[in-house]
Amino acid sequence: xxxLLCEKNILPEVTWRTALYPEAKVICDACNELLVAIDxxxxxxxxxxxxxxxxxxxxxxxxxxxxxxxxxxxxVYPYNNFMQEIITKxxxxxxxxxxxxxxxxxxxxxxxxxxxTSKAYVAVPIPLSEERQEERGFNQAAMxxxxxxxxxxxxxxxxxxxxxxxxxxxxxxxxxxxxRLKKSLNKPVILVDDIYTTGMTLRHAAxxxxxxGCPNVISFTLIRS
Amino acid sequence: xxxxxxxxLYLELVKRxxxxxxxxxxxxxxxxxxxxxxxxxxxxxxxxxxxxxFIKICRRCGNRKKxxxxxxxxxxxxxxxxxxxxxxxxxxxxxxxxxxxWNGEPACWQKHESACTWEGQLTDAQTxxxxxxxxxxxxxxxxxxxxxxxxxxxxxxxxxGIEGALRQGMRICLATPRVDVVRExxxxxxxxxxxxxxxxxxxxxxxxxxxSQIIIASTHQLLRFEHAFDVVIIDELDAFPYHADTSLxxxxxxxxxxxxxxxxxxxxxxxxxxxxxxxxxxxxVFVPTRYHGYPLPVxxxxxxxxxxxxxxxxxxxxxxxxxxxxxxxxxxxxxxxxPTISLTEKVASQIYTILFNHKIIKDASEITSVHASDPERExxxxxxxxxxxxxxVTTTILERGVTFPSVDVAIIDAGxxxxxxxxxxQIAGRAGRSAEDPDGEVVFFHDGKTNAMVRAIRFIKRMNRxxxxxx
Numbered sequence: 018x019x020x021l022l023c024e025k026n027i028l029p030e031v032t033w034r035t036a037l038y039p040e041a042k043v044i045c046d047a048c049n050e051l052l053v054a055i056d057x058x059x060x061x062x063x064x065x066x067x068x069x070x071x072x073x074x075x076x077x078x079x080x081x082x083x084x085x086x087x088x089x090x091x092x093v094y095p096y097n098n099f100m101q102e103i104i105t106k107x108x109x110x111x112x113x114x115x116x117x118x119x120x121x122x123x124x125x126x127x128x129x130x131x132x133x134t135s136k137a138y139v140a141v142p143i144p145l146s147e148e149r150q151e152e153r154g155f156n157q158a159a160m161x162x163x164x165x166x167x168x169x170x171x172x173x174x175x176x177x178x179x180x181x182x183x184x185x186x187x188x189x190x191x192x193x194x195x196x197r198l199k200k201s202l203n204k205p206v207i208l209v210d211d212i213y214t215t216g217m218t219l220r221h222a223a224x225x226x227x228x229x230g231c232p233n234v235i236s237f238t239l240i241r242s
Numbered sequence: 243x244x245x246x247x248x249x250x251l252y253l254e255l256v257k258r259x260x261x262x263x264x265x266x267x268x269x270x271x272x273x274x275x276x277x278x279x280x281x282x283x284x285x286x287x288x289x290x291x292x293x294x295x296f297i298k299i300c301r302r303c304g305n306r307k308k309x310x311x312x313x314x315x316x317x318x319x320x321x322x323x324x325x326x327x328x329x330x331x332x333x334x335x336x337x338x339x340x341x342x343x344w345n346g347e348p349a350c351w352q353k354h355e356s357a358c359t360w361e362g363q364l365t366d367a368q369t370x371x372x373x374x375x376x377x378x379x380x381x382x383x384x385x386x387x388x389x390x391x392x393x394x395x396x397x398x399x400x401x402x403g404i405e406g407a408l409r410q411g412m413r414i415c416l417a418t419p420r421v422d423v424v425r426e427x428x429x430x431x432x433x434x435x436x437x438x439x440x441x442x443x444x445x446x447x448x449x450x451x452x453x454s455q456i457i458i459a460s461t462h463q464l465l466r467f468e469h470a471f472d473v474v475i476i477d478e479l480d481a482f483p484y485h486a487d488t489s490l491x492x493x494x495x496x497x498x499x500x501x502x503x504x505x506x507x508x509x510x511x512x513x514x515x516x517x518x519x520x521x522x523x524x525x526x527v528f529v530p531t532r533y534h535g536y537p538l539p540v541x542x543x544x545x546x547x548x549x550x551x552x553x554x555x556x557x558x559x560x561x562x563x564x565x566x567x568x569x570x571x572x573x574x575x576x577x578x579x580x581p582t583i584s585l586t587e588k589v590a591s592q593i594y595t596i597l598f599n600h601k602i603i604k605d606a607s608e609i610t611s612v613h614a615s616d617p618e619r620e621x622x623x624x625x626x627x628x629x630x631x632x633x634x635v636t637t638t639i640l641e642r643g644v645t646f647p648s649v650d651v652a653i654i655d656a657g658x659x660x661x662x663x664x665x666x667x668q669i670a671g672r673a674g675r676s677a678e679d680p681d682g683e684v685v686f687f688h689d690g691k692t693n694a695m696v697r698a699i700r701f702i703k704r705m706n707r708x709x710x711x712x713x
Binding site for chain 1: 333
């Protein structure tokens, strides 16, 4: 096997365990060490590393006049240079295969989160605009949702095609809701996306879902930046 | 439709697209116009990934490795489609999207009489090499290897050849595996040919068109070209990643026209090239002397027991400290090479304390470390060049292509496998490069000689012997 990130050869370790239950590694140990998940105390609402229980951003969200649409966010990884490199290659250059790097950890952390919340959730990936989907060939959020062991529902759709990554925080806060629901859902929803930055996109999506009669919306994201 | 384009726009388009294999999004035309061009067969689509029962081949980078191909699910076609991961940083090559080749009339490159504005003098050895290069280009010989020691003025030897090629209206590409070298070459070539437009292409360069008559490029960028140049000059032929990555050799050979001339420049040819020279399969010219006429500094070896243990603890060997304090010429700057990135920062702080205690430097800002993934790499290197830094601790990224006028060089743990023969010769070649200070100390600190070290020293001594300095 070749490591997906550094293209070095992976030498499979042979022990009784791996001989009986062979596991296919997609990245080498050196790269795996660089991919560290968020650990230690974190904000209970948005998963940012924080010792205070709730971070400043979340306190701000609570104070907004309309009720906060997103109940809670769980992220797996913090954002750093190494992660940025992978995401650039995966999302923007379109190396579809790189999504598989996160598969195992994403699942493990999902089970860890779902323990604390009830089951019977439906996963809804954040959609791309049609134009961007055409250009990229795949939707990274849908790919992440495929990793999860719960039913998926591609009920959201995005109108217009503005890039969030290029905007400042203020611009994001003011932007109009770009989502529309194709079909209403009456089950609790887990929104799946790659990055939680300000949480604006996820909240827009959650608002649309709540307005159409969805009881509860939480989100599960790969990265908290 | 096509007639609507003005002549100047059309000519620009020809220069941008001729001799390349382009993705649709790299062609600067809107959809209607592009279809008109396709209809007239000015752009020909060719399949981007060749599929045989056993292997796939990427048409752009020549990749055949199975691990470097992957599949993604296409929702429109409801099936898996293959894409190439090897050259993905230049835009994804995907099975369903063809590459386009310019099939219209070829670009007409201007003929320039005496384009060279460089007024320096060449030494006898340089003149000989420079004439050989020019003759090879003018007589359209297929390949020539220029073997010239570090600091012999390789770039200046090219000027006569480039001038001759420009007189014939040829298109020229100067390619090198190292991005640092591209950045260093651009101002030098531009100064020597001040009236000719020159573009530099590398990952992250502002210039992306690649439409000028002279192009300076990193070898990766040549993946886009096909039969585009009359002359391709490859500087630092033996540098990483060129010798290790077969797709780069594939790309440079394809970028050359069938009647074109390939010129390889190197100070340390690998065994493969040396064997070709021995068997007379490759024409070559040899320059064993530096431009200032002084011999290459010969490295000293210095044994340090328990070197590895000390490095792990984050201290430096005693012999190194002794050398640090007793250098002949303390005015010289210091370049210290280490095998790994993690060591550079540790050792840099250690060296700072030593130098500070011996009152050789006064301030922490006079010493720093740099490595390949350092975001401030360019700034630090230029600071060292401007002599605002006294000591630079580095990995092998600075082994070649960079010139500092007056430095002493130390390699700590020279026995490490990253320091192969070529790397050691190149590193030793950083010392004594200016005519004002043609000497410099080079010391290998090691805990056991390796073949690479012995061979590197033997190589340098041989070059000096061939240059006529010693018997």
